[in-house]
Amino acid sequence: xxxxxxxxxxxxxxxxxxxxxxxxxxxxxxxxxxxxxxxxxxxxxxxxxxxxxxxxxxxxxxxxxxxxxxxxxxxxxxxxxxxxxxxxxxxxxxxxxxxxxxxxxxxxxxxxxxxxxxxxxxxxxxxxxxxxxxxxxxxxxxxxxxxxxxxxxxxxxxxxxxxxxxxxxxxxxxxxxxxxxxxxxxxxxxxxxxxxxxxxxxxxxxxxxxxxxxxxxxxxxxxxxxxxxxxxxxxxxxxxxxxxxxxxxxxxxxxxxxxxxxxxxx
Amino acid sequence: xxxxxxxxxxxxxxxxxxxxxxxxxxxxxxxxxxxxxxxxxxxxxxxxxxxxxxxxxxxxxxxxxxxxxxxxxxxxxxxxxxxxxxxxxxxxxxxxxxxxxxxxxxxxxxxxxxxxxxxxxxxxxxxxxxxxxxxxxxxxxxxxxxxxxxxxxxxxxxxxxxxxxxxxxxxxxxxxxxxxxxxxxxxxxxxxxxxxxxxxxxxxxxxxxxxxxxxxxxxxxxxxxxxxxxxxxxxxxxxxxxxxxxxxxxxxxxxxxxxxxxxxxxxxxxxxxxxxxxxxxxxxxxxxxxxxx
Amino acid sequence: xxxxxxxxxxxxxxxxxxxxxxxxxxxxxxxxxxxxxxxxxxxxxxxxxxxxxxxxxxxxxxxxxxxxxxxxxxxxxxxxxxxxxxxxxxxxxxxxxxxxxxxxxxxxxxxxxxxxxxxxxxxxxxxxxxxxxxxxxxxxxxxxxxxxxxxxxxxxxxxxxxxxxxxxxxxxxxxxxxxxxxxxxxxxxxxxxxxxxxxxxxxxxxxxxxxxxxxxxxxxxxxxxxxxxxxxxxxxxxxxxxxxxxxxxxxxxxxxxxxxxxxxxxxxxxxxxxxxxxxxxxxxxxxxxxxxxxxxxxxxxxxxxxxxxxxxxxxxxxxxxxxxxxxxxxxxxxxxxxxxxxxxxxxxxxxxxxxxxxxxxxxxxxxxxxxxxxxxx
Numbered sequence: 001x002x003x004x005x006x007x008x009x010x011x012x013x014x015x016x017x018x019x020x021x022x023x024x025x026x027x028x029x030x031x032x033x034x035x036x037x038x039x040x041x042x043x044x045x046x047x048x049x050x051x052x053x054x055x056x057x058x059x060x061x062x063x064x065x066x067x068x069x070x071x072x073x074x075x076x077x078x079x080x081x082x083x084x085x086x087x088x089x090x091x092x093x094x095x096x097x098x099x100x101x102x103x104x105x106x107x108x109x110x111x112x113x114x115x116x117x118x119x120x121x122x123x124x125x126x127x128x129x130x131x132x133x134x135x136x137x138x139x140x141x142x143x144x145x146x147x148x149x150x151x152x153x154x155x156x157x158x159x160x161x162x163x164x165x166x167x168x169x170x171x172x173x174x175x176x177x178x179x180x181x182x183x184x185x186x187x188x189x190x191x192x193x194x195x196x197x198x199x200x201x202x203x204x205x206x207x208x209x210x211x212x213x214x215x216x217x218x219x220x221x222x223x224x225x226x227x228x229x230x231x232x233x234x235x236x237x238x239x240x241x242x243x244x245x246x247x248x249x250x251x252x253x254x255x256x257x258x259x260x261x262x263x264x265x266x
Numbered sequence: 267x268x269x270x271x272x273x274x275x276x277x278x279x280x281x282x283x284x285x286x287x288x289x290x291x292x293x294x295x296x297x298x299x300x301x302x303x304x305x306x307x308x309x310x311x312x313x314x315x316x317x318x319x320x321x322x323x324x325x326x327x328x329x330x331x332x333x334x335x336x337x338x339x340x341x342x343x344x345x346x347x348x349x350x351x352x353x354x355x356x357x358x359x360x361x362x363x364x365x366x367x368x369x370x371x372x373x374x375x376x377x378x379x380x381x382x383x384x385x386x387x388x389x390x391x392x393x394x395x396x397x398x399x400x401x402x403x404x405x406x407x408x409x410x411x412x413x414x415x416x417x418x419x420x421x422x423x424x425x426x427x428x429x430x431x432x433x434x435x436x437x438x439x440x441x442x443x444x445x446x447x448x449x450x451x452x453x454x455x456x457x458x459x460x461x462x463x464x465x466x467x468x469x470x471x472x473x474x475x476x477x478x479x480x481x482x483x484x485x486x487x488x489x490x491x492x493x494x495x496x497x498x499x500x501x502x503x504x505x506x507x508x509x510x511x512x513x514x515x516x517x518x519x520x521x522x523x524x525x526x527x528x529x530x531x532x533x534x535x536x537x538x539x540x541x542x543x544x545x546x547x548x549x550x551x552x553x554x555x556x557x558x559x
Numbered sequence: 560x561x562x563x564x565x566x567x568x569x570x571x572x573x574x575x576x577x578x579x580x581x582x583x584x585x586x587x588x589x590x591x592x593x594x595x596x597x598x599x600x601x602x603x604x605x606x607x608x609x610x611x612x613x614x615x616x617x618x619x620x621x622x623x624x625x626x627x628x629x630x631x632x633x634x635x636x637x638x639x640x641x642x643x644x645x646x647x648x649x650x651x652x653x654x655x656x657x658x659x660x661x662x663x664x665x666x667x668x669x670x671x672x673x674x675x676x677x678x679x680x681x682x683x684x685x686x687x688x689x690x691x692x693x694x695x696x697x698x699x700x701x702x703x704x705x706x707x708x709x710x711x712x713x714x715x716x717x718x719x720x721x722x723x724x725x726x727x728x729x730x731x732x733x734x735x736x737x738x739x740x741x742x743x744x745x746x747x748x749x750x751x752x753x754x755x756x757x758x759x760x761x762x763x764x765x766x767x768x769x770x771x772x773x774x775x776x777x778x779x780x781x782x783x784x785x786x787x788x789x790x791x792x793x794x795x796x797x798x799x800x801x802x803x804x805x806x807x808x809x810x811x812x813x814x815x816x817x818x819x820x821x822x823x824x825x826x827x828x829x830x831x832x833x834x835x836x837x838x839x840x841x842x843x844x845x846x847x848x849x850x851x852x853x854x855x856x857x858x859x860x861x862x863x864x865x866x867x868x869x870x871x872x873x874x875x876x877x878x879x880x881x882x883x884x885x886x887x888x889x890x891x892x893x894x895x896x897x898x899x900x901x902x903x904x905x906x907x908x909x910x911x912x913x914x915x916x917x918x919x920x921x922x923x924x925x926x927x928x929x930x931x932x933x934x935x936x
Contacts, residue, residue, distance in 0.1 A: 017365050017369060018369075021377075024358060028380075028384065029380070030405075031395030031399050032387070038398050045804065087292040090289065090291060093288045094285040094286070094289025095289070108296070115496035115537075117498070117513055118304070118496070121303075121516065121520050121533050122303025122306055123299065125303060126299070126302060126303045126306060128644065133649075136587070137587050142299070145296070206388045208388075212517070213517075213521070222388070223388055226388065226394070228608065228631075230393070232801065238394055239398075242387075242394065245388060246387055252386060290573060290576050291576045291579075294573065294577065335934065336934050337933065339935060402810055403808060424795050424796045424810070506794070507797040508797060508932065510932040510933045515933070518925070518928070519925065521640075522640075522925065523640050528925075
């Protein structure tokens, strides 16, 4: 009797746990799902369902400002990713040789911990002092710092996980430092590099705070464009845009996971 | 030029300058574009310039300016928001992370994928999504009315409620993931062992789980506490731009006219407050965990 | 000796990388210099977000072969700041508002207009010329203007208890007489209002309200601040551009807005009215102006003249609902009911235009703005 009661109780607790988690996931996804559903709604504002339509998607395709912003974002993200990866891989090579500087790798974490707004303010001051006009280049610079903050600690963690004996064997066989890195270390790190690159790309593409302060008035990135839309009006074109972006992000995440099976970002 | 290059590359096996050559750009970039700007804010917030633009001395006048009521309230409000956010996120995230690691079974990869996806979608889109939920004729009101729970639509948007809700919504994944990572590394058998030795689940949590996942807790704390403090978009768009938080004041001062220096000073001040409170909380957490051990 | 060699080598490496970095940072200047030498003529226009119709701009580009780059700002302060920091370099045409013109003129950032190059001078509405902020129009040529007022959901109010028995026209008259008191008089029963998000505008409306009731602004503007802090408890949101959205979704039945912003929303909708308070309201004129450092005068004049051609003016009026400077062009087309209404409003108020004055210093303005939004209500 007590036995069945206990079993019922543990059954309830288990289901409670399940409900709770489902509830949390529902909470996390409900707004986005509603957003996508309403991108097909005829009404221009959040209101009742008035009918199914593709019109907002058509309007999305016709907004030129939007595509300029997207191109800008893409360009900046690609540049920032490339630069971050180059700097990071170079730095990893450096670390692979001189193990004394291991603490410096974890120091790069600070790039991500410092509130972006503080960093943006500092950069703004630096750029005006140097007389560099704000624009795409300054934003690439800012995003590269962010990117390095994710890439270097990550890649360094991967590097430490590598089997030392492989590199030692390579040295024993007469390879120079560069050759070892090129033919042994880097291929082992390659999937992590690509995965990190994707991650940095998304960080840069979605970044809002740095763009808000450091892009000047000539450069419009996608998040800034969204902000100006949201400040000025509430139009379902944004819904359509979000549906498209969600699919884009989703596919990137899947590519990311195919390159990085044990995603350890922390 | 070629000789120089050969000097760099030639002395291979052992000490040569090749590593330095490759290590320099990252370090240089970091120094010039990260460390120097931060130091510059610090420097400019305390220095005084005359009309020709030359340095004439140092003073804390800007800081004194901010010790007046409105600004103190702004900082306190942001602190409270950050603290509230961390607490609520932690209380919700821990069970979810636990469930994900130990109880999800075959759903684990799917749930994990769904958890990571929000990171990859634009922040502003999430905010925009909540317009559709919280609006007077938005989803939530329509749903509650159709079910019969309320007769008139609730006023949810442009309020502190909306701001706090959105904060939890956005930062929850930031808390779940580190906890998930920490719990993943944790050996599940220890829990079994604890039960076998007669501990209740409450004791198991406090004596076994929490101390072992301390690293994850601390990471999650910082990933939520620090950005929450500097948030400015959410109060503006979801709060009706009625109340200023630290981020609002900083962006307003920094992007305004003739107030850039003030903005820098306020940034430094709020950073100090943020750093101090984060440090205090961190110590608190460490003490707590030590006590539990 | 060896240490010295290592040190020199490392310094050389550092210098090398710094050179690479500087090279990267100078790319924008290089590309702009190259494009200036080899590409076709272009102008950079710094303007408001919804000022020029893209289709017309592209048509201009096609017709004249001059490329137009549009950059946007959302406040006059932003315009001023950007102009100051770049010393006017990089922008060939700007569209400042009335009070901004005064400030820019004083700081010597504007260039005098060559009136002989303006083809539409004779068609400009007389009431928009020779205004205090630019006597004799030496630096600016007006383009469009709008009036501030209250957007009111008359349907909502007609159903309220205190208004029972009144029809919509009477509700409208009520609000015209109540004026800015509708916003500031304590304390509305169960409804909220929407204010704009510009500090100068909000403080000006508050000051106008106080002055019309014979009250002082107070030492250090305390009275003004108290008024606004008290008002905050029934403000739905501070938003300059979403007033029609708040009205239509029923979030708020009363909003401070301009004719241009309001008109798209109320065009075919009887439920809403645009009220111009009897006690007086502000107008804002957007003007063409050339930054002092601009070197492409002829191209800019071509653009200005093109945009002020009859078809262009009509197109902009239909799209954005601004009152055009060349008012007489509207005679040539068939206006629908709401457009006639809009024009009537313009005609009624164009004789007594009142503009915002920057009566607060920057420091004061920031102090008050933060105090307004940061104090506990």
